[in-house]
Amino acid sequence: MEKVQIKFLHVFFAFGFFCIPAISQAADLGFSPSTLSGTVSETFTVLVSVSSPGAAINAASGVVSFPTNTLEVVNVSKTNSVVDLWVQEPSFSNTEGTVNFEGVMMNPGFIGNQGAVLTITFAAKSAGETAVKFASGSILANDGVGTNILGNLGTANFSIQTVGAEAEDVTSETPVAESVGPRITSTTHPDQEKWYSNNVPEFSWQLPAGALEVRMLIGTSSTEVPTIRYSPPIREKKVDALPDGTYYFLLQIRDSEGWGDVGRYRVNIDTTPPNPFTITFPHGARGWEPQPVILFNTIDNESGIERYDVKIGNGSLERIAPPATSNPYPLPPQYPGMYTVMVTAIDKAGNTRTASEDFVIESIETPTITYYQEEIESGDIIKIRGTTYPNAEVFVYFRDKNEIVWEEFSKSNVYGDWVLIATKRFDPGAYTFTVRVKDGRGAQSEELSPLTIIVNSRFLVELTELVLNYLSVVILVALALAGLVCGGGYVWYRSLGAIRHLRRENREAEKVFKKSFTILRKDITAHVAKLRTVKRKLTTEEIEFLEHFEEELGEAEEAITKRIRDVSRW
Numbered sequence: 001m002e003k004v005q006i007k008f009l010h011v012f013f014a015f016g017f018f019c020i021p022a023i024s025q026a027a028d029l030g031f032s033p034s035t036l037s038g039t040v041s042e043t044f045t046v047l048v049s050v051s052s053p054g055a056a057i058n059a060a061s062g063v064v065s066f067p068t069n070t071l072e073v074v075n076v077s078k079t080n081s082v083v084d085l086w087v088q089e090p091s092f093s094n095t096e097g098t099v100n101f102e103g104v105m106m107n108p109g110f111i112g113n114q115g116a117v118l119t120i121t122f123a124a125k126s127a128g129e130t131a132v133k134f135a136s137g138s139i140l141a142n143d144g145v146g147t148n149i150l151g152n153l154g155t156a157n158f159s160i161q162t163v164g165a166e167a168e169d170v171t172s173e174t175p176v177a178e179s180v181g182p183r184i185t186s187t188t189h190p191d192q193e194k195w196y197s198n199n200v201p202e203f204s205w206q207l208p209a210g211a212l213e214v215r216m217l218i219g220t221s222s223t224e225v226p227t228i229r230y231s232p233p234i235r236e237k238k239v240d241a242l243p244d245g246t247y248y249f250l251l252q253i254r255d256s257e258g259w260g261d262v263g264r265y266r267v268n269i270d271t272t273p274p275n276p277f278t279i280t281f282p283h284g285a286r287g288w289e290p291q292p293v294i295l296f297n298t299i300d301n302e303s304g305i306e307r308y309d310v311k312i313g314n315g316s317l318e319r320i321a322p323p324a325t326s327n328p329y330p331l332p333p334q335y336p337g338m339y340t341v342m343v344t345a346i347d348k349a350g351n352t353r354t355a356s357e358d359f360v361i362e363s364i365e366t367p368t369i370t371y372y373q374e375e376i377e378s379g380d381i382i383k384i385r386g387t388t389y390p391n392a393e394v395f396v397y398f399r400d401k402n403e404i405v406w407e408e409f410s411k412s413n414v415y416g417d418w419v420l421i422a423t424k425r426f427d428p429g430a431y432t433f434t435v436r437v438k439d440g441r442g443a444q445s446e447e448l449s450p451l452t453i454i455v456n457s458r459f460l461v462e463l464t465e466l467v468l469n470y471l472s473v474v475i476l477v478a479l480a481l482a483g484l485v486c487g488g489g490y491v492w493y494r495s496l497g498a499i500r501h502l503r504r505e506n507r508e509a510e511k512v513f514k515k516s517f518t519i520l521r522k523d524i525t526a527h528v529a530k531l532r533t534v535k536r537k538l539t540t541e542e543i544e545f546l547e548h549f550e551e552e553l554g555e556a557e558e559a560i561t562k563r564i565r566d567v568s569r570w
Contacts, residue, residue: 025054026151027139029062031132032114037159043074044122046132046156048101049114050082055141055149056109060117061088061102062137062153068097070130070160075121082115087328089277089297090118093304094246095195095268095348098135109142124160126223132156181263182206182251195268195303195349203249203265204236213254222248222264244270244302270302270349279343279357282328286360288443290333296343296355303348311342335436336363336446366445367394367418367435375454382422382453386435390416393438397447398422398431405431412437428457524550 032047050060060083066073073092076099083103090101101118122132134153140146188202207214213231217224218239233253249265277298283289298305310318310329318332331341342356367388376382388394390412398406406426412418432450 025052025149027052027055027057027141027149028152028154029060029117029134029137029139029150030114030152030154031156033156034154035157035159037161038124039161040124040127042124042160044124044158046120046122047114048117048120050110050117050139051113051115052111052139052149053113054111055143056111057105057139057149058107058109058142059087059102059104059140059146060138062100063135064099064101064120064132065135066097066099066122066132067130068094070124070126070128071097071122071132071158072125073099073120074123077119077121079119080116081118082110083117086297087295089299091297091299091305092120095304105142107142122158124158127160127162130158130160132158181261182253184249184251184263184265186265186267189267192266193268195270195347197269197271197349197351199242199244199269199271200239201242201247201249201267201269202236202238203251205251205263207233207235208253208255210255211253212256215252215254215259217250218242218247219250220245220247222250222266224248224250226250226252226262242267242269244272268303268349270300270347270351272300272302273351274298274300274305274345274347274353276353277343277345277355279341279355281357281359285357286362288336288362288364288441290335290361290438290442290444291330292334292359292361293328293330294341294343294357295328298345298353300345300347300351303351306346306348309344309346311344313339334361336361336444361444363446364389364437364439364443366448367437369435369448369451372433372451373453375456377456377458378428379425379458382426384420384422384433384435386418387416388412388418388437389439390414391440392416392418394418394420395436395438396420396422396433397436398424398426398433399450400429400431426453426455428455430454 028051030049030051032049036044036046038044048062048064050057072094076090076092078086078090081103082105084106085104086102087104088100088102090099092099099120103117133155137150137153138148139150141149182205184203184205186201186203188198188200189196211233213229214233215226215229216237217226217228237249239249246266246268249267251263251265252259252261254260275298277296280295281292282295283293285292296308307319310331312318312331312334315332338358338360340356340358342354344352344354346352365388367386369384369386371383371385373380373382384396386394391414392412394410394412396408396410397404398408406422406424408420408422408424410418410420431453433453434447434450436445436447438444
């Protein structure tokens, strides 16, 4: 516990005070007065003081220990204390026999003798010689590093006496504490060392053969004599509601030989929750620190604090130690956002008191992605590059349908550049990834907006490539055949057009030829007719020529017409 306190104070005050040269003088924790005497039921006031005549100090803490069988604390006061700030409010436990304190003296600190820290008021429970001591302690110098310069821990000695004959009569009538009486049990308060919030205890016992009467009493002292009688004897008793405190149920049984030894059963009752308290943030309730430190403390006047439960938002409980080590408490790391922290103080009887405060974790800038593969094949690695703060930690989260399936870590160089190569080989599917950064101070960013990576099946890719390769050959052949068919069809089409055109031209030529021959024949016939009508008689040669010419003209007409028709039919 002491080491935890010292470590915190070293850190907490090293930056808040002026540095001064290292100091070798020792400082002491003590009690004033150091010897006291009195009687049972009397109260005693003891001052807890700190002495540091040669060096300024800025913090003191300690645990005062006292015997619970002879003393109990009735009050702890901070009046006129040299402490300016209580890191841990003074608290006490009459069950454990301890008083805890931890405080700070602001700059320039305290220097001197017997500076008041706190005042403890004790009540004497029984006679005897006893002592109050320091179970632990620390005194930190105001030297900028919080050096522990604790020297001596003091002791206060008590001498407590009984009061008059009345006390002696009671003692003589009451059986000694070591005597064995009836065995008493309780179903409502089964453990005599524990505290319970039930203030209606029930007790039971066995009656021996020949029991004639019982007498009992419940009170705050174990040395009293039972006075309430029951005849015939009873076997159980339910006590009316009791105020908070420690009580003793006393029982005696009478038989034919007289009253037996007194049986004792202790019950500890605490129905009151711990005192109200607050949560404070020594470094502020808003900042980029992902683990803000909180301070909280309270006391419980009866059973004492058992533990604190710390809960952030809807998160799980963070259970911590009793008050001596409860402050400071660094919260678990949180991502940027607004949160509510709830601290529940639970005393040893199970009573609770809760305090809550809001705090904000601020975000730094998110990383920038400069390269990533939008689509890869299964079995391939994923490579991501980006920029962010220099020498920062980069966290990459891969998700499948909003569920994180893999996390990777990288670190940026002095220029802020970073590269991440995923070690996991992803199955086929669609994945998203986000990126978060933590800089050298510990500040974090929010997650970058999700980016998507498609992982294709290698089998499907190979099958697709095979099909595409096969289809490419088929397509080329089909295109070639289609080209030939289209080319042949085009040639055929053009040929048919030429043939039709030729036939049309032949028919036109035949018509022109026939028309020309008709005109020619008509002209020749008319000319021959004129020759035959001339007065001169044609010679035989001339007549033969005309006949022969007419005959050859007819043959020529017939031959040309036949040739034209043959061409047209082709």
